[in-house]
Amino acid sequence: MTREEIHEKVADVLVQALGVSRAEIKPETSLVGDLEAESIDFLDIIFRLEKTFGIEVARGELFPQEMLRDPQLVQGGKLTEAGVAALRDRFNFTDLSQLTVGQNVEELVNDLLTVRTIVDYVESKLRLASSATV
Structure with a gap:
């Protein structure tokens, strides 16, 4: 999966979890400052990331x-x-x-806590998962 594909899927997750417009989501967008995400939203974001990318996000690992x-x-x-x-x-x-x-x-x-950070995180998790299966 390319970085651009990861970004698109992360953007979809954030639109669904936070009810924001797709146009608001750029790499430098702050989840808290720009999208007004709160603690409860982070749980939903994590759940959706795990489901979308087939990864496991350990408690405190991303937020x-x-x-x-x-x-x-x-x-x-x-x-x-x-x-x-x-x-x-x-x-x-x-x-x-x-x-x-x-x-x-x-x-x-x-x-x-920006969109870029989430994309970096997912990209690293997917890279680790693919190297573990090789």
Whole structure:
């Protein structure tokens, strides 16, 4: 499956889960900031991604809400050095080079949870699945 095909299917998932217009969905679109997704929506998105792509999304693997409540990773609403390292490790499927110590977590959620991030995630899961079956 090409990256473009993955993007199209991710867009379909988001249209169905969030009731948004297809025109609103671009790679840089923020799920929270632009599409106003909430915690309950993330469950629906995960369910639909699993069904659409035949993948399993482990709890917290794509949406890091629990990590961002960990006092070792976030202090005073800002990322710690350990938080940056943990997020880069968890999200090793996408580019987090812009992540910095002291970054505001609320802004980070908008920047991190984008359509591009979901496409990167699905692409990495499909790549792992195909290499496991070879």
